[in-house]
Structures are given as structure tokens and as C-alpha cells.
Amino acid sequence: MFGILASIIDGVLVGLVYGLAAMGLTLIWGVMDVINLTHGAMIVAGMFGLYLLVSGLGIPPYLALPPVLIGGFFVGVALYWIAVHRMVGRPPLMSLLSTFAVNLVLIGVGTAVWGTALFNVAVSLPGISINRYTFPGAHILAAVLAAVIAGALYLFLHRTRLGKAVRAVANNREAAELVGIPTTRVLALSVGFGVALAGVSGVLIGTLFPFTVLSGDGYQLKGFVVTVLGGFGNPVGALLGGVALGLLEGAITPFVPVSWTLVIEFVLFVLVLIAFPGGVFARRGSM
Amino acid sequence: MLLHLLRRPFFWIITAVVAGFVLIPALGNDVEMRESLLLAALYITLASNLNLMLGYAGYINFGSIVFFGLGGYVCVWLVNAHAWPLWLSLLAAGTSVSALALFFGLGILRLRGAFFALSTIGIVEAVQAFVQNFEPWGGSAGIYLSSSIFQPLGGPSRALWVIYFLMVAVMGLSLYLSYAIKISKFGLGLLAIGQNEDAAAILGVPTPLYKALIYSASAFLPAITGGLYFFKSAFIQPSDAFDLSLSTEALVVAMLGGQGTVSGVALGAYLYEELRGYLLTSDTFSHFQLVVAGVLLLVIVLFFPSGLMGFIHSRFPRSQKVLE
Amino acid sequence: MTAILEVDKVSKRFGGLQAVRELSFNMRQGEILGLIGPNGAGKSTLFNLINGVFMPDTGRITFNGTDITGQKPYRVARAGLARTHQIVQPLTNMTVLENCTVGACFGRENLPLAQARDAARDAIAAAGLDDRASMLAIHLTIAGKKRLELARALAARPVLLLLDEVLAGLNPTEVEHMIGVIRRIRARGISILIIEHLMQAIMSLSDRIVVLNFGEKLAEGQPAEVAQHPQVIEAYLGDPKLAAELHGGAAKSGA
Numbered sequence: 001m002f003g004i005l006a007s008i009i010d011g012v013l014v015g016l017v018y019g020l021a022a023m024g025l026t027l028i029w030g031v032m033d034v035i036n037l038t039h040g041a042m043i044v045a046g047m048f049g050l051y052l053l054v055s056g057l058g059i060p061p062y063l064a065l066p067p068v069l070i071g072g073f074f075v076g077v078a079l080y081w082i083a084v085h086r087m088v089g090r091p092p093l094m095s096l097l098s099t100f101a102v103n104l105v106l107i108g109v110g111t112a113v114w115g116t117a118l119f120n121v122a123v124s125l126p127g128i129s130i131n132r133y134t135f136p137g138a139h140i141l142a143a144v145l146a147a148v149i150a151g152a153l154y155l156f157l158h159r160t161r162l163g164k165a166v167r168a169v170a171n172n173r174e175a176a177e178l179v180g181i182p183t184t185r186v187l188a189l190s191v192g193f194g195v196a197l198a199g200v201s202g203v204l205i206g207t208l209f210p211f212t213v214l215s216g217d218g219y220q221l222k223g224f225v226v227t228v229l230g231g232f233g234n235p236v237g238a239l240l241g242g243v244a245l246g247l248l249e250g251a252i253t254p255f256v257p258v259s260w261t262l263v264i265e266f267v268l269f270v271l272v273l274i275a276f277p278g279g280v281f282a283r284r285g286s287m
Numbered sequence: 288m289l290l291h292l293l294r295r296p297f298f299w300i301i302t303a304v305v306a307g308f309v310l311i312p313a314l315g316n317d318v319e320m321r322e323s324l325l326l327a328a329l330y331i332t333l334a335s336n337l338n339l340m341l342g343y344a345g346y347i348n349f350g351s352i353v354f355f356g357l358g359g360y361v362c363v364w365l366v367n368a369h370a371w372p373l374w375l376s377l378l379a380a381g382t383s384v385s386a387l388a389l390f391f392g393l394g395i396l397r398l399r400g401a402f403f404a405l406s407t408i409g410i411v412e413a414v415q416a417f418v419q420n421f422e423p424w425g426g427s428a429g430i431y432l433s434s435s436i437f438q439p440l441g442g443p444s445r446a447l448w449v450i451y452f453l454m455v456a457v458m459g460l461s462l463y464l465s466y467a468i469k470i471s472k473f474g475l476g477l478l479a480i481g482q483n484e485d486a487a488a489i490l491g492v493p494t495p496l497y498k499a500l501i502y503s504a505s506a507f508l509p510a511i512t513g514g515l516y517f518f519k520s521a522f523i524q525p526s527d528a529f530d531l532s533l534s535t536e537a538l539v540v541a542m543l544g545g546q547g548t549v550s551g552v553a554l555g556a557y558l559y560e561e562l563r564g565y566l567l568t569s570d571t572f573s574h575f576q577l578v579v580a581g582v583l584l585l586v587i588v589l590f591f592p593s594g595l596m597g598f599i600h601s602r603f604p605r606s607q608k609v610l611e
Numbered sequence: 612m613t614a615i616l617e618v619d620k621v622s623k624r625f626g627g628l629q630a631v632r633e634l635s636f637n638m639r640q641g642e643i644l645g646l647i648g649p650n651g652a653g654k655s656t657l658f659n660l661i662n663g664v665f666m667p668d669t670g671r672i673t674f675n676g677t678d679i680t681g682q683k684p685y686r687v688a689r690a691g692l693a694r695t696h697q698i699v700q701p702l703t704n705m706t707v708l709e710n711c712t713v714g715a716c717f718g719r720e721n722l723p724l725a726q727a728r729d730a731a732r733d734a735i736a737a738a739g740l741d742d743r744a745s746m747l748a749i750h751l752t753i754a755g756k757k758r759l760e761l762a763r764a765l766a767a768r769p770v771l772l773l774l775d776e777v778l779a780g781l782n783p784t785e786v787e788h789m790i791g792v793i794r795r796i797r798a799r800g801i802s803i804l805i806i807e808h809l810m811q812a813i814m815s816l817s818d819r820i821v822v823l824n825f826g827e828k829l830a831e832g833q834p835a836e837v838a839q840h841p842q843v844i845e846a847y848l849g850d851p852k853l854a855a856e857l858h859g860g861a862a863k864s865g866a
Contacts (some may be wrong), residue, residue: 035401086589093347096401097542098588100349104535104581112575221412224405263416266409273398273406472716472724479713482702489662489700491688491717491767 006133008250013135013143015246017204019239020146021219022226023153024197030233031170031190033092034084037099039223040216041106042195046072046202047211048110051119061123061207062141068199076195080188088173088187110213120210142204146239149200153193153235166190170233218262225269229280292467297550297611301466304553305459309452321451323564328458330556332512333537335461335549339505341538342547343474344498345481346400350407351509351537353414356528357384358510359517360418363430366518368423372439377453377514384510385503392502396495399484408531415529429524436521450519454512461508465549466611468504477501481547532577536563539580542587544594550610551596558595559583614673615640615771615802616661621670623653623660623826630656632826634670638771643793643803645817645834647810649846653826654806655697658773661804662694663687675770691719693764694773697806699756701748707759708744711735711766718767727766734766738792754785761789765796772796774805778812790816810856814838822846 025039036042046068053064083102087095125137157163168176169186177183205211205219222245230241248268249261256264272280292298308328312321333355340346358380365376395406419427440446468474476497479487488494517523536559544555559580566576591598600607616638623631631653638644646654659665661672663684672680679687693714702710711731715722722730735744738758743751748759757777764772774793778786790812797803807813814820820837822829830840837843 035405083585083589092401093345093404094588094592096347096404097538098585101581101583101585101588104577104584106581108575108578108581112578217408221409257420259416259419263413266406266413269409270395270398270406273402274394277397277399472727475709475713475716475724478705478709479702482704483700485664485684486696486700486702487713488684489664489688489694490714490763491685492713493685493717 003133004251004254006130006135007254008247010135010139011246011248011250011253012243013139013246014208014249015243016143016146016150016239017201017208017242018219018222018226018245019230019242020149020197020204021201022223022230022238022242023150023235024194024201025220025223026227026230026232026234026238027153027197028191028194029227030231031166032084032088032173032187034087034095034191035092035099036079036084036191036194037096037220038079038083038103038106038195039198040218040220041103041110042072042075042198042216043202043205043219044110044211044213044216045075045106046199047119047206047215048114048202048213049199050203050206051121054121061121061203062145064203065145065200068203069196072196072199073192075199076192077188079195080191084187084191085184107213107216114213116212116214118210118212121206123207136208138207142208145204146201146242149197150235150239153197157235162186162189167233221262221265221269225265225272228269228272228276231280291470292463295466295470296609297466298463300550300609301459301462304462305455308455308458312451313448318447321448323560325451325454326564327557327560328454329512329516330537330540330560331553332454332458332461333509333533334540334544334552334556335458335465336505336507336509337534337537338465338541338546338549338552339468339477339501341541342545342552343468343477343481344501345484346396346498346502347404347538348407348502348505348534349404349538350409350411350531350534351505352529352531352534353407353411354384354388354506354509355513355516355533356418356525356530357387357414358513359523359528360424360430360513361510362514363432363517363523364424366436367430367432373436373518376518377511380514381507381511385507388506389499389503392499393495396498396502411529411531411534415525418528419525425524427525429522429527432518432521434521436518447519450515454515457508457511457515462549462553464504464508465552468501469549469611473497473500478547535577536580539584539587542584542592542594545596545598545600546594548594548596548600548611551594551599554595613640613676614638615675616804617671617673618657618661619671619673621657621660621667621672623656623665623668630826631660631667634823634826634828636821636828636831638802638804640802641797641800642818643797643805643816645813645820646804646806646823647808647813647820648823648829651825652823654823655775656826657823658694658775658804658806661687662692662773685717688718688767689721691768691770692773693718693767693769693771695757695760695764695775695777697775697779699753699760701751701756701759703749704747706745706747707735707740707751707762708732710748710759711763714763714766715768718769720768730768731762731766734762737765737795738762739788753780754782757781757789761792769801771802771804774803774807776806776808778807778809786812814856 021043025036028034028036049068050064053059054061083098084095087098123138127134127137157167165181165186168181169183173183226238226241226245229244230237308324312324337348337351340348361380361383362376365371365379395403398406418424437443437446440449476492479492480494484494540555540559541552543559545551563576566579587594614637618634618636621631621634648654660667663682666681674690674692708731711734712727715727715730735741738761740758740762751759761777778789793816814834817834820834821831822837822843824846830837830843
């Protein structure tokens with residue numbers, strides 16, 4: 001019995017990291033109605049950033065967070081100018097295709113360089129043991145860091161001027177423009193933050209699980225499920241949605257083979273959307 | 288309807304292309320050209336059927352490979368485990384996969400735009416996971432066909448020609464089907480849905496029915512193509528059958544040629560296949576073709592959203608009447 | 612006279628806002644019923660409730676004797692109800708003719724393609740768009756788009772036409788033309804439910820008026836009666852010019 005409970009608690013810890021992984025996606029989606037299909041590749045970039053910094057430069061794993069955060073930001077801004085800028089205002093399907101195209105390029109290059117080999121970053125931290133079950137230290141620290149970063153994002157959005165500008169643009173881009181907010185700059189910054197968040201979550205996931213160049217897809221799908229559960233552009237919602245997903249995973253993994261987890265999450269994604277066509281916390285009224 | 292079709296010049300252009308595909312390799316008994324054209328026909332078929340959803344109804348199907356793969360499995364399994372003749376297995380593959388598409392479609396077609404697109408990827412993952420654990424279809428090891436399957440077709444080398452002609456026939460049917468739909472009332476309704484689904488519904492277009500029908504229709508010929516392809520390879524396994532890169536390429540091709548046009552998609556498929564063939568011989572990286580596909584798609588989406596045909600139509604307005 | 616439309620105690624709430632509250636009125640076959648009220652009174656919401664875009668929380672809507680409450684928009688269209696939108700919704704990359712052909716194909720008569728094109732051409736002529744039939748919808752002026760919206764609805768050969776601010780954004784000449792078109796549509800026997808802010812126009816066009824305010828029916832009756840109604844005047848009192856127009860328009864329609 002406690003085994004399942006332990007699995008669920010561990011699921012919640014990992015779920016917080018999923019929530020962080022979704023935050024970048026939901027931010028970009030919420031601010032400019034763009035679905036960033038490079039999100040998975042950016043998570044993978046964070047994972048490989050971790051790997052390269054740790055094995056190449058011998059940096060302690062968690063110190064990889066700042067460089068990935070900063071690097072991710074600049075990559076995000078570049079992504080905005082390359083694939084998103086011209087798509088703003090066009091039908092959302094076009095931005096889907098443009099980010100999809102960039103994703104193809106990134107994954108193509110990634111597999112060309114690293115193939116489909118499995119990579120692992122060894123992180124050993126003392127865990128907390130209760131009864132016969134040990135909650136890995138890495139899980140606990142990752143969960144704490146995810147919550148801290150999420151909190152920082154929330155404070156940024158609600159307590160800073162730039163954050164307010166971001167929320168204004170998310171609410172009504174034209175009105176924000178009229179009020180004098182430099183919307184293009186805000187949009188570029190938002191994509192920068194979104195990708196930075198993806199990269200950072202990749203670092204954290206990399207401390208938890210082994211990964212390949214193709215691992216991004218799975219976490220991206222989880223990101224979509226979390227976004228649909230937690231609301232678009234809502235960091236707290238993403239965190240809660242992530243916890244919910246982690247909880248679900250924790251509850252089913254003792255019983256179901258791993259390859260089915262993603263399938264169940266996909267079915268959940270579809271069912272939630274059929275029931276709530278705009279996501280659980282749909283912004284618009286009816287329809 | 289048929290008489291109507293016969294009067295259109297484009298109908299005869301399609302017929303000429305099909306005839307070309309049949310005659311050119313056959314007259315010279317050119318096996319190498321045949322194999323190259325087979326691949327072109329494959330891309331043209333997949334892209335044309337994808338275009339029914341993409342260019343007409345405006346729905347992106349990232350996971351169209353699932354029709355191809357499932358069709359392959361149904362056909363190979365029927366030939367292998369139940370010794371059904373090829374033509375019957377192909378028909379069974381087509382109808383069963385379309386029926387399944389109708390069933391799934393009724394669910395996921397309720398999702399709008401981007402959500403639908405994302406869920407099509409999920410369907411591929413789900414089906415692949417299922418097949419990998421499905422013992423009657425060989426699980427993750429797949430199904431091997433013994434070479435005796437080519438006997439009813441007159442031996443291996445003759446069988447390859449039969450398969451080729453069948454593939455060309457399927458390609459021809461795809462092009463005719465695309466065109467026939469485009470000039471029909473059904474097609475007009477689909478185009479309206481693609482422009483503005485809500486407005487279309489208010490105008491009386493029965494949107495859920497039309498979407499489900501076109502989704503199901505877009506599965507039929509790709510399923511048969513899958514059957515042909517994997518029958519020819521005499522081997523099928525989940526990782527090949529549900530390889531997202533093929534449906535991605537079909538998408539790039541449809542966008543490259545000009546989504547919504549029949550000729551554009553065919554042209555785009557042919558050009559892409561040539562480009563790809565060239566790349567494969569000059570580069571050893573197996574995934575490099577996806578990088579090229581990605582760059583192509585990005586350029587098209589950013590600068591030429593109407594693709595090649597859009598460009599041609601705008602330069603030579605009269606071509607719009609003939610090259611649809 | 613038979614009732615073409617019966618709206619019976621219909622309500623709709625969006626979160627904290629009660630957009631339409633227990634609204635009831637009937638519309639006679641062949642009449643032009645005007646729907647007026649301040650902004651946010653619930654007029655467009657009512658249209659959306661009638662043609663199935665929104666589902667009413669309470670109440671019933673009967674069209675031509677059939678209960679259409681909550682039916683999907685395409686069913687309602689098939690039943691013979693067509694509508695135009697305040698913010699025009701053209702099928703942008705299709706020509707004017709193609710736009711109207713869609714209307715004719717999927718409207719009440721469910722015509723095959725060839726006949727639908729003919730019906731479309733009729734409607735295009737009625738709306739005065741003949742010279743632009745092959746133009747892409749996206750290239751039309753705003754006035755052209757409004758005419759297209761009307762032509763497309765007309766092509767469906769509806770029995771009831773819902774017009775949502777079809778005169779907004781038009782210059783006086785265009786308004787005159789459109790009013791003529793609307794009168795000719797009614798002469799064909801089509802019933803018209805019209806939302807309009809141009810007081811003079813709607814008062815002179817309509818046989819009867821229903822006034823909405825905060826989602827409720829404030830008044831109902833002949834234009835002249837309604838113009839004298841104290842509560843109606845009060846609702847518009849913030850705009851004395853408008854109140855004067857109410858009177859002026861009502862006088863024109865022959866009080």
C-alpha cells in the first residue's frame with residue numbers, strides 16, 4: 001500500500017518538474033497564440049547543455065542552470081525572429097508549421113551529431129528514506145528548484161513592469177500597442193523566456209532520467225497535457241497541471257508498462273479537449 | 288460527374304501523367320527508372336491524400352503515416368497468416384483503415400486546428416505502442432513474408448512490375464479523386480470549412496460529417512499504398528510502418544507544391560523525391576534529409592505559403608484554368 | 612398570420628453577465644421586425660442563440676413551427692434561416708460567386724452545384740455585386756463585403772433572414788441602396804429580423820420594433836408607439852440626438 005503512496009509522492013515531485021517543462025510552452029502560447037513545436041527540441045537542448053557542461057567542463061550539474069537559462073533566452077529570441085515574427089497575426093496553423101520546420105532542422109542536426117544514443121548525467125544526492133522507500137535527493141531538489149523558478153516567473157509576471165507588459169500583450173495585443181507597449185520587443189522577450197524555461201527544465205530532467213536526442217517529444221506531449229489541464233499563459237496553472245499529471249503517472253506506473261504511459265497521457269489529452277474544447281480553463285466564453 | 292470530368296483539360300493532363308508513368312519504364316524495360324518512379328508515385332499518392340485534409344479542409348494531419356502503416360500491416364498479415372490474394376488484401380487494408388479512420392475521426396475531429404494536428408501525432412504513438420505489443424502481428428519484431436508470395440504474381444521480377452503498375456494505378460486514382468472532389472459540391476463545402484469553419488457551419492455546411500468523410504477518404508488510398516509497399520519489401524515492423532518522417536515529408540511536399548492544388552502536390556512530390564534521391568547518394572547522414580525538409584518547409588511557410596503552384600498561378604494567371 | 616419565429620422565455624448567461632434574460636417575442640411571417648437597444652443589450656447574442664451558435668440556458672425557440680432550440684448552426688441553416696454578421700465573415704480566398712454558391716448549395720434548397728451557381732448569381736444581382744462576381748472576397752471594400760454577406764445569405768433562399776447591423780460603416784448613398792435591397796427582399800416574401808443602430812433607417816423599414824435593454828425586452832410595438840415609450844426614451848436619454856432621431860424615424864414610417 002505504501003508502495004503506491006510512495007510512487008504517487010514521487011510522481012508529485014517529478015510532476016513539479018513537468019510543470020516547469022510546460023511553463024515555457026504555455027507562456028508562449030498564452031502571450032501570442034503560437035504553439036511552439038520546437039519546445040521538445042529545446043528541452044533536449046537543455047539536457048545536452050547539462051551533459052556538455054558537466055562532462056566537458058566538469059561543472060557541478062545544478063550550476064548548469066544559469067548558463068542554460070541565459071543561452072536559452074538568446075536562442076529563444078533568435079527563434080522568434082526566424083520562425084515566429086512573420087507568423088504573428090496569421091492563422092495559428094502557420095506558426096505550427098514554421099516551428100515544426102525549425103524542430104525538424106534541430107532534431108535532424110542533433111541526430112546527425114549524436115545519433116540515437118542514450119546519455120546519462122550521474123547525479124547522486126542523499127535522499128530521504130521513509131520505511132523501505134527512498135525518495136531520491138535529485139527528485140526532491142529538482143522539485144524544489146522547479147517550484148522556485150515557477151515562483152520567480154509568477155513574481156516577474158505580476159510584480160514587475162515588464163511582466164505587466166507581457167500580460168497586457170497576452171490579453172490584447174492591439175490594445176497594448178495603442179497604449180505604447182513595444183509589442184514586438186515583448187513578444188520576442190516572451191519567446192526568449194519560454195525557450196529559457198524549456199532549456200532549464202531540460203537540465204532538471206537530465207538530472208533525473210537518461211535521455212536521447214529524441215526524448216523531447218515525450219516531454220513536449222506532457223507539456224501539452226499540462227497546458228490543457230492548467231490553462232494557457234498561467235504559470236501557477238502549469239505547476240498545478242504538472243503536479244496533477246505527475247500524480248496520475250505515479251498512480252499508474254506500478255501497474256502499467258512504461259511504453260503505455262505516453263499513450264495514456266495522449267488519450268487523456270484528447271479526452272480533456274473533447275470535454276473542454278479550449279482547455280479546462282478556457283479564456284473565452286462559449287463556443 | 289464523369290462526363291463533367293472528361294470535359295476538363297486537367298483530367299487529361301492527369302491521364303497523360305499516368306500514361307507517362309506506365310509507358311516510360313515499361314517500353315524501355317528500365318528497372319532503375321521504374322524504382323525511382325515508384326518512389327515518386329508513393330510520394331505523390333501520400334501527399335495528394337494528405338492534401339484532402341490540408342488544402343481543402345484546412346486541417347494539418349501530422350500523423351498520416353498511421354494509415355500507411357496500418358494498411359501495410361493489414362495487407363501483409365492477410366497475405367501471410369491467411370493466404371489471401373494480394374488484390375483482396377489490399378482492398379481489405381483500404382476499407383478497414385478507412386473505417387478505423389472514420390471511428391477515430393469522429394473523436395479527434397471535434398478538436399480545432401492546432402489541437403487536432405497535435406492529436407494526430409499522438410495517434411501514431413498510440414497505434415505504434417499498440418502494434419509493438421500485439422503478438423498476432425509479430426510485436427516489435429514484425430512480420431516476414433516468404434518469397435513464395437510472389438509466385439501467384441508470376442515470380443519475383445514480374446511481381447515487381449505488377450506492384451509498380453498497381454502503385455501507378457493508386458497514384459492515378461489519388462489524383463482523379465483529389466480533382467473530382469475539388470470540383471464537386473462536397474469539395475466546395477470543404478473549401479469553405481478550410482476558409483472559416485464557423486462561417487461555413489452557419490451557411491449550412493454539415494461540418495462534422497464532411498470532416499469525418501474527408502478524413503476517412505484520405506486514409507483509403509494511403510492504406511493500399513502501404514499494403515503495396517510492405518508487400519514488396521516482404522517485411523514490416525513497427526518502427527518502419529509508423530515512421531513519422533514519411534508523413535512529415537508528405538506534408539512538406541504538399542506545402543511545397545501548393546496545398547489545395549492537385550497539380551502542385553504532384554509536382555512538389557516529384558521534385559522532392561528527386562532532391563531526396565540526390566541527397567541520399569551524396570550524404571551519409573540518415574537524418575540529413577529531414578534537415579533539408581525542415582529548411583524547405585520553413586522557407587515555404589515564411590515566404591511562399593501558396594507553394595510552387597501559387598507562384599505559377601500568380602505569374603501566369605491563365606494557368607489557373609488548366610493546372611488545378 | 613402564422614408566426615415564423617417564436618422566442619419563448621430565452622435566457623443566456625456568460626459567467627457573471629446575464630446577456631439575455633427571459634426574452635419572449637413572436638415574429639409574423641412576412642414582416643420586418645426591428646431589434647434595437649443600446650450597445651451590450653444582448654441583440655447579437657440573441658441572434659447567436661437563434662441560429663445555434665450558443666445554446667440557451669432556458670427557454671425555447673420555434674422556427675416555422677419546428678423547435679430549433681440549441682440545434683447546430685448548419686441544421687438551422689438547412690431549415691431556411693440565414694444570417695449576416697456584424698463583423699463580416701467572408702470566405703476570404705474565394706470569389707464573390709464562390710462565396711454565394713456555398714450559401715446556395717447548403718441552404719434551404721440544398722441545390723446541386725450548377726443550380727446553386729445560378730441562385731448565387733441571382734443573389735449577387737439583387738445585392739448589386741454583379742460587377743465584382745469574380746473578385747476575391749478579400750479584395751472587396753467594406754461596403755462590398757457587407758453586400759457579399761447579404762448576397763450570400765440571400766443565395767440560400769431563406770425563409771427568415773437575420774440582419775446584424777448590415778448598414779454600419781456605409782455612407783448615405785450605400786445606406787439608401789441597401790434599404791432598397793432589404794425592401795425588395797421582403798417583397799419576395801422573406802421575413803426579416805434586423806438589428807440596426809441607424810435609427811431613421813430601422814424605424815422606417817420595420818413593421819414592428821422590439822427594444823432590448825440589459826438583455827430584457829423593454830418595449831414592443833409599432834415604431835411610433837415605441838418611440839413614445841417613456842422607458843425607451845429614458846434608455847436613450849443619454850443621447851438626446853438619438854431620442855430625436857427615434858421620433859423622426861417613427862414619424863417617417865407614418866405614425
